[in-house]
Amino acid sequence: MAVVGDLALMGTKISPNKLVGNLEKRVFGFPVLLSSRFVFSHGRKLDVSKSRTAIRAVMQVEKIHSTSELNEGCLGFDVVSEREVKEKGFLGLRKTKLVCTIGPASSSLDELEKLAIAGMNVARLNMCHNTREWQQDVIRKIKKLNQEKGYSVAVMMDTEGNQIQVVDHGSSSSVKAEEDSIWYVTTEKFEGSRPFTIQANYEDFAEGVNPGDEIVIDGGMATFEVIERAGNDLRCKCTDSGLLLPRAKLSFWRDGKILGRDYDLPTLSAKDWSDIAFGISEDIDFIAVSFVKDADAIKHLKDYLTTKSPKAIKVLAKIESLESLRRLEEIVEASDGIMIARGDLGVEIPLEQIPSVQQDITYVCRQLNKPVIVASQLLESMVEYPTPTRAEVADVSEAVRQYADALMLSGESAIGSYGMKALSVLRTTSTRMEQSCREENRQTSLHQRKLGVSLPDQIAEQICNCAVEMADNLGVDAIFVYTRHGKMASLLSRNRPNPPIFAFTNDNSTRMALNLQWGVTPLLTDLSDDMEGNVKKTVELIKGKGGMIKKEDAILVVSDIIPISTAQTIFQSIQVMTIS
Ligand SMILES: Nc1ncnc2c1ncn2[C@@H]1O[C@H](COP(=O)(O)OP(=O)(O)O)[C@@H](O)[C@H]1O
Numbered sequence: 001m002a003v004v005g006d007l008a009l010m011g012t013k014i015s016p017n018k019l020v021g022n023l024e025k026r027v028f029g030f031p032v033l034l035s036s037r038f039v040f041s042h043g044r045k046l047d048v049s050k051s052r053t054a055i056r057a058v059m060q061v062e063k064i065h066s067t068s069e070l071n072e073g074c075l076g077f078d079v080v081s082e083r084e085v086k087e088k089g090f091l092g093l094r095k096t097k098l099v100c101t102i103g104p105a106s107s108s109l110d111e112l113e114k115l116a117i118a119g120m121n122v123a124r125l126n127m128c129h130n131t132r133e134w135q136q137d138v139i140r141k142i143k144k145l146n147q148e149k150g151y152s153v154a155v156m157m158d159t160e161g162n163q164i165q166v167v168d169h170g171s172s173s174s175v176k177a178e179e180d181s182i183w184y185v186t187t188e189k190f191e192g193s194r195p196f197t198i199q200a201n202y203e204d205f206a207e208g209v210n211p212g213d214e215i216v217i218d219g220g221m222a223t224f225e226v227i228e229r230a231g232n233d234l235r236c237k238c239t240d241s242g243l244l245l246p247r248a249k250l251s252f253w254r255d256g257k258i259l260g261r262d263y264d265l266p267t268l269s270a271k272d273w274s275d276i277a278f279g280i281s282e283d284i285d286f287i288a289v290s291f292v293k294d295a296d297a298i299k300h301l302k303d304y305l306t307t308k309s310p311k312a313i314k315v316l317a318k319i320e321s322l323e324s325l326r327r328l329e330e331i332v333e334a335s336d337g338i339m340i341a342r343g344d345l346g347v348e349i350p351l352e353q354i355p356s357v358q359q360d361i362t363y364v365c366r367q368l369n370k371p372v373i374v375a376s377q378l379l380e381s382m383v384e385y386p387t388p389t390r391a392e393v394a395d396v397s398e399a400v401r402q403y404a405d406a407l408m409l410s411g412e413s414a415i416g417s418y419g420m421k422a423l424s425v426l427r428t429t430s431t432r433m434e435q436s437c438r439e440e441n442r443q444t445s446l447h448q449r450k451l452g453v454s455l456p457d458q459i460a461e462q463i464c465n466c467a468v469e470m471a472d473n474l475g476v477d478a479i480f481v482y483t484r485h486g487k488m489a490s491l492l493s494r495n496r497p498n499p500p501i502f503a504f505t506n507d508n509s510t511r512m513a514l515n516l517q518w519g520v521t522p523l524l525t526d527l528s529d530d531m532e533g534n535v536k537k538t539v540e541l542i543k544g545k546g547g548m549i550k551k552e553d554a555i556l557v558v559s560d561i562i563p564i565s566t567a568q569t570i571f572q573s574i575q576v577m578t579i580s
Pocket residue numbers: 101102103104126128129130247343410411412414415
């Protein structure tokens with residue numbers, strides 16, 4: 001089952017027969033039910049009486065035999081994962097998820113299908129651009145591909161937000177600002193372009209800005225010094241020449257420090273709310289909220305979605321401002337995931353701080369069990385060129401090494417001529433780095449120990465931590481998890497196991513949400529309350545696919561499905577089975 005390269009690395013892989021023999025001693029006699037009221041876990045008191053959950057800590061090792069009556073039903077394997085498992089084996093599956101921004105270069109049915117085949121897990125629509133009709137057309141094409149061709153691409157809407165520090169020079173391409181040239185930044189509205197004039201998109205944008213302050217464009221593309229203020233307008237001199245792109249972002253600096261500016265605007269604008277209503281009606285899967293300042297906007301949106309959306313749309317917070325960094329933990333806790341929007345973040349903080357901030361955000365997200373996307377300029381040069389720079393490949397590798405859940409393409413796939421190639425660079429680079437992380441993990445399991453006891457549901461957290469430790473130590477071929485809302489799957493993913501996680505769910509929104517979760521291949525299937533039946537049925541269905549699972553493969557199974565016989569109690573279990 002494993003690819004040759006992986007097998008060669010699997011120094012600790014044991015044969016399934018040895019597995020049964022080895023485990024028998026450790027397994028039987030393990031405590032079966034927690035009977036005491038309190039259990040102490042890493043110093044934190046756990047009130048078991050308050051939990052509806054019983055831990056059936058039976059670590060079963062069993063052999064699964066064919067049962068023909070379970071061959072009915074179907075397994076919602078998407079065609080891309082199915083092909084990947086058949087070609088590369090369980091251990092060859094890519095773990096890092098890929099997000100592509102869709103734009104004019106990638107919006108045809110043909111291009112969208114090519115991206116889906118090449119591994120796009122989530123398609124992102126930036127609501128700053130294009131018309132409602134265009135966006136609707138793209139979303140419907142993706143849904144059509146999913147339904148008719150068996151892909152499983154989730155749709156993410158990225159809100160425009162109250163983005164106020166934006167200037168435009170009225171031309172569709174970039175304009176060069178030469179050193180010492182004099183420019184006007186005005187709030188006056190006019191059509192087209194005027195020489196040496198850029199329009200600010202917010203009336204009070206010059207409020208609090210003094211002569212001598214600096215205007216930095218797009219985090220350093222060009223720099224101006226403010227010479228004078230005339231009403232709402234600014235007269236400036238270019239001190240560092242560079243390109244002004246359409247919709248360039250700017251920041252104000254004084255004495256080497258950024259000027260924090262509170263415009264007191266709500267995070268979600270009227271247009272955002274209208275876009276969100278549209279997104280709900282088009283059955284989208286994720287909403288990424290721009291310019292999040294605190295947890296309130298996220299909580300508010302989630303409450304709104306609970307009442308307005310028939311399905312669970314996941315809300316991602318974009319971290320792209322100083323304010324969001326200051327309140328990182330509360331924002332991560334409130335949201336369903338995070339996007340590190342390095343483009344705007346690089347306008348607000350010095351560029352040299354981006355790598356360490358990215359590492360910190362990724363770490364916090366993993367601790368709090370929220371998926372994290374690293375976004376912007378990963379392969380920026382590929383908007384124009386067919387190969388990436390070596391530094392870009394190193395940046396992508398570093399994000400994978402930090403165990404980000406997902407990587408995102410922006411202009412590369414939206415407007416670039418080499419979107420497909422860029423996606424393929426992300427795919428091959430992440431697969432390579434994942435492989436060397438696996439090698440490293442075999443020598444040290446430090447990455448797991450770093451995860452503290454930090455989540456409210458300690459039982460689920462501990463079950464999943466232990467399950468991954470077992471899976472890695474035993475060198476099993478795959479982890480199966482049965483999950484309705486995706487929680488157990490995400491807790492397993494949080495531990496970044498070596499084997500892939502197959503998450504069986506009967507809820508399509510869970511399946512789509514898991515598209516952003518590191519190492520998880522979500523599968524849509526019927527689930528019953530009979531856990532043993534679910535395991536047997538899904539194994540049979542996978543066997544039925546042919547060429548995926550083979551005799552003597554070892555599978556670790558985690559479940560928390562309510563069994564039929566004791567409807568009030570959720571049994572959480574870890575089992576290890578070998579395929580016969
Ligand atoms: N739907 C679209 N229609 C037209 N152009 C788009 C679209 N989406 C993205 N783009 C282009 O791709 C570039 C990168 O996308 P993105 O990072 O989402 O936007 P931005 O740079 O505005 O934050 C944008 O500057 C824009 O030129």
